[in-house]
Amino acid sequence: MTGVLARWWSSIAFRQALIFGALVVFTMTVLLAVFYVQTVGVWQRRVDSQIETTTQRLVDYDRRSGSPALGAHINALLGDGIDSDTEVYTLVAADGHLVAGNLAVTPDITTPTRSISEHSVLRAGRASQSRLSVTALSDGSTLIVGRDMQDLHELEKLIRGAIASGALVTLVMAVAGALVFRRQLERRIGTIRETAAQIERGDLAQRVPISAQQDEFARLSRDINAMLDRIHGLMEGVRHVSNTIAHNIRTPLSRVLARLYTAQNASNRAEALPEAVGFAIAEIQDLNIVFDKLLRIAEVESGARRQTFSAVSLNEIAINALELYDAVAEAKGLTLTHTLDAGPSVSGDGDLLANAVANLIDNAIKYTPNGGTVHVGTRREGPSVTLTVRDNGRGIPEEERARVGTRFYRLDRAVPGWGLGLASVMAIARLHGGSLQLADAGPGLIARLVLPATGA
Amino acid sequence: MRRCLIIEDDIENAQYVANGLRELGWSVAVCRDGVDAIGRAVEEAWDLIILDRMLPNDLDGLSILRTLRSLGRKTPVVVLSALAATDERVRGLKAGCDDYLTKPFAFSELAARIEAVVRRSQPDEGVREMRVADMRVDLIARSVERAGRSIALQPREFRLLAYLLAHQGRVVTRTMLLESVWDYRFDPQTNVIDVHISRLRSKIDKDATVPLIHTVRGVGYMLSPALTTRELTE
Numbered sequence: 001m002t003g004v005l006a007r008w009w010s011s012i013a014f015r016q017a018l019i020f021g022a023l024v025v026f027t028m029t030v031l032l033a034v035f036y037v038q039t040v041g042v043w044q045r046r047v048d049s050q051i052e053t054t055t056q057r058l059v060d061y062d063r064r065s066g067s068p069a070l071g072a073h074i075n076a077l078l079g080d081g082i083d084s085d086t087e088v089y090t091l092v093a094a095d096g097h098l099v100a101g102n103l104a105v106t107p108d109i110t111t112p113t114r115s116i117s118e119h120s121v122l123r124a125g126r127a128s129q130s131r132l133s134v135t136a137l138s139d140g141s142t143l144i145v146g147r148d149m150q151d152l153h154e155l156e157k158l159i160r161g162a163i164a165s166g167a168l169v170t171l172v173m174a175v176a177g178a179l180v181f182r183r184q185l186e187r188r189i190g191t192i193r194e195t196a197a198q199i200e201r202g203d204l205a206q207r208v209p210i211s212a213q214q215d216e217f218a219r220l221s222r223d224i225n226a227m228l229d230r231i232h233g234l235m236e237g238v239r240h241v242s243n244t245i246a247h248n249i250r251t252p253l254s255r256v257l258a259r260l261y262t263a264q265n266a267s268n269r270a271e272a273l274p275e276a277v278g279f280a281i282a283e284i285q286d287l288n289i290v291f292d293k294l295l296r297i298a299e300v301e302s303g304a305r306r307q308t309f310s311a312v313s314l315n316e317i318a319i320n321a322l323e324l325y326d327a328v329a330e331a332k333g334l335t336l337t338h339t340l341d342a343g344p345s346v347s348g349d350g351d352l353l354a355n356a357v358a359n360l361i362d363n364a365i366k367y368t369p370n371g372g373t374v375h376v377g378t379r380r381e382g383p384s385v386t387l388t389v390r391d392n393g394r395g396i397p398e399e400e401r402a403r404v405g406t407r408f409y410r411l412d413r414a415v416p417g418w419g420l421g422l423a424s425v426m427a428i429a430r431l432h433g434g435s436l437q438l439a440d441a442g443p444g445l446i447a448r449l450v451l452p453a454t455g456a
Numbered sequence: 457m458r459r460c461l462i463i464e465d466d467i468e469n470a471q472y473v474a475n476g477l478r479e480l481g482w483s484v485a486v487c488r489d490g491v492d493a494i495g496r497a498v499e500e501a502w503d504l505i506i507l508d509r510m511l512p513n514d515l516d517g518l519s520i521l522r523t524l525r526s527l528g529r530k531t532p533v534v535v536l537s538a539l540a541a542t543d544e545r546v547r548g549l550k551a552g553c554d555d556y557l558t559k560p561f562a563f564s565e566l567a568a569r570i571e572a573v574v575r576r577s578q579p580d581e582g583v584r585e586m587r588v589a590d591m592r593v594d595l596i597a598r599s600v601e602r603a604g605r606s607i608a609l610q611p612r613e614f615r616l617l618a619y620l621l622a623h624q625g626r627v628v629t630r631t632m633l634l635e636s637v638w639d640y641r642f643d644p645q646t647n648v649i650d651v652h653i654s655r656l657r658s659k660i661d662k663d664a665t666v667p668l669i670h671t672v673r674g675v676g677y678m679l680s681p682a683l684t685t686r687e688l689t690e
Contacts, residue, residue: 285562288560292558295541296642299541304543308543320638324638324640324644324648324652325646327648327651328648330655331651331655351542351640351641351642354640355642358640358642359644362644362646365646366646
């Protein structure tokens, strides 16, 4: 039993419904109590004041006309058919005999009292609860005026019964409501939990079914589904990345192993080995570079370097990169030009931005044939600063542009590289809250690194 | 004989570095345990300490370095670590290391950096002018003369030459040049440094009977009036 209770109590729906029910019961009780006091209490006070008025009238009557006349008047009142079910009038002479009235005379009711009080009496031969006012008259006789309260007591009982059954019904309804409410809530939450459990077991394709009702749960379910879609997308991305990474690391590794095994088993081992070792060293050095670049992209994507952002001049970075690449451009017969606007600084990581700019210039130089031009420009455009690298090489076909930022994607396998340059530039741009835009320079490529300006 | 302490738990790596250093004429001791290493690093006198970061029992090599520096020891320390992230590197330099090299590395790169670090610990400041063979370089006026003929250099070319001069007779790697002359802490894909060197060479060594800038195959460059064969090997 306690186990069941504990389980019910651990349900928020049940608790809420029960608390709500208890509040309703409490409100009902207060309401009925007020009602009871207002009706029964007021009625009793009205009865008392009526008794007082009548007593006063009869005392005055007695003073004016004497007690025999009062006896006759009482008989007349009892016989007039008005209020005959409830009225109590009795006049008892000083010697104790009944002059007129409808009460059986007993000593305890002939003792005058100060206030009106309730007595058990015999009224017209029937037992009755009556409120009585007992007054001693000047000639020694006693006047009793009162009202039978039987009907009022019946009403009281009725009201009490109503209150009790009302409270009981409310209580039952509250508990039943709590149970129903709990079950309903449990059912709605159950579908969400079921989906969550399936996802936990690894079935990421599951989604929470959305009910026809456009209520809070439908909205919550939609939010959860949107979140799941995002996670699913990210997981797919991670899977794709780890697949390409595995491919791009395992392939050179197997190449190295193959070459070394072959050399080891070759008949002319002495000649084959040094060559194989040289090959292995070169491949492993390459692998190391790829690994390093991947780790750097991951580091950038983690956002940790945002901690050390400071004001950086994009122009200084551009000049530094231009001075690094001018010799290469010259050697390749390219013209490297620049127009640097007096752009404001950006908030960022100087090393990373230098890396990004160097990557863009490096790419442009690599993909532009002899005699071509590479132009580097910086510009302030509204709230952002743009660094543009434009070349008149072969450019990137429109349909390929979306894919060039993917890790290991290479446009031309004949050009040396790892396919990580633009991926890293994009990651760096994202870290800085900016973007890398690629456009056609007709012919050639325009790469725009757009970064938010500081102090805009 | 110069003495070097290698603190490294991986025997293969430690032997590789130790053998290389012995060939360069160093006396080498290897310590594989971090706790012993603190004692040896502090109690004995070393010309160089090579320190791995991830040591047994979750000990970070940097704590040894901090202990050493807190005792006021200025022994040159080169950290070798697989932890390559920028903030790890910064942490290493803050702890007081003289250079931070990430694994894996070529021994030639390590050797070049060791030379730079060991010489740096004996500074020769206040030098205004340097002469190598028939080349005269005025470091204040930033002017260069070869065989009495003045040579015009761009500011960056002068910095490149000045760096080579400061390390004359020793190999400097491409990464070292990128770091010191361009302040780049990453490797551009293209061999930009080679092109700069050849441009500088065309200005300095053109028409000269004795070339001053030499390529050390697979490692980097060296500025020297005369070259021994040993220095040219990798």
